[in-house]
Amino acid sequence: MRKLYLLIFLTTYFSTVRSQNITVTGECINSPALLNKIADVDGKVAYEGTGTVDGNVGVVIDVYWIGAPDNVWVVAFDGQPYFQNSCNTIAPPGTGNAACLWSAVSGQTCTGGTALAVTGSGVLPITISNFTAGINNNQVTLKWKTASENNNKGFEIQRSQDGLNWDVLGFVSGNINSSVEKKYEFVDMNPLSGTGFYRLRQVDQDEKFSYSAVASVKYLKANFYSIIRNNGNNRYQLNIEPATQPVNLSVIDAGGKKLMTKSGVAGIQYIDISHFPSGIYLLQIAKGTTTFTEKLIKF
Structure with missing residues (x-):
């Protein structure tokens, strides 16, 4: 692992970024160091202070990303990493996060009577995993998990049509503190037509927050049906609402040839184009004298 020596920043700059902090203690750190x-180091925020390490006063202590x-977070003394964490998170993981464990750097000795503790407003208290969005009965269901939680107030659910401007849909309370896996779910009962983007804004008890990854789902609804594309396997799910008139389906290639037909369908239908050559196909959905056309793409 390479060394990284952090520069001392001008006092005027340093004073503008004191809103977040980390406290480290335990092992050979003799008393809590703030x-x-x-600034950013390798694209992620870094933290610095001084403390007493193994009896030595005024040691520069850093937490930063290499x-x-x-690709690790490190706790370093005078520029030399002594502890590491391989979770590629947006902020340093706290030691209360069971999904992102800190360990000693090979070849470095820094032991004491208590375990390493990395805490404070600058750490990431939880790790959100398996955040997904899916369609069920014309609604979008969001699901996610946490491996552990520390000071977790809950999750603000946000939705966007362009991935840039976000609206708040609701809030799901967290478990505050937990050392076991927790599962969460939220239902968007009125999804956007087209592609909808979703993300979570995880909020601590002290109102510090961080964002999850973005999940998206394509939901197209035209009067009596909706169509969902399942990314990766070239299958489309067509949800047809009950109707007094029969609904007929046809899949047509670019040359106008009908490759698939279904008559009198209702409910959930799966359109599988995985066995067709790559290209663009048209799905015609005929109800009475009206025909709707959807574009299907085989990659």
Whole structure:
């Protein structure tokens, strides 16, 4: 692992970024050391302060991210990493996060009577995993998990049509503190037509927050049906609402040839084009004298 020596920043700059901090203690750190946010290192925020380490006063203590090829968070003393964490998170993981464990750097000795503790407003208290969006009965169901939680107030659910401007749909309360896996779910009962983007804004008890990854789902609804594309397997799910008139389906290639037909269908229908050559196909949905056309793409 390579060393990284952090520069001392001008006092005027340092004073503008003190809103977040990290406290580190345990092992050979003789008393809690407060680290303040200083700047980005390898694209992620870094923290720095001084403390007493193994009896030595005034040791510079840093928490920062080392990029490729190492890709780890580290706790460093005078520029030398002693502890590491391989979770590629937006902020340093706290030691209360059971999904992102800290370990000693190979070849470095820094042991004491208590375990390493990395806490404070600058750490990521939880890790959100398996955040997904799916269609069920013309509604979008969001699901996610946490491996552990620390000071977790809950999750604000946000939705966007362009991935840039976000609206708040609701809030799901967290478990505050937990050392076991927790599962969560939220239902968007009125999804947007077209592609909808979803994300979670995880909020701590002290109102600090972080965002999840973005999940998306394509939902197309035209009067009596909706169509969903299942990314990756070239299958489309067609949801047809009950109707007094029969509904007929046809899949047509670019040359106008009918490759598939279904008559008198209702409910959920699966249109599988995985066995067709790559290209663009048309799905015609005929109800009475009206025909709707949807574009299907085989990659």
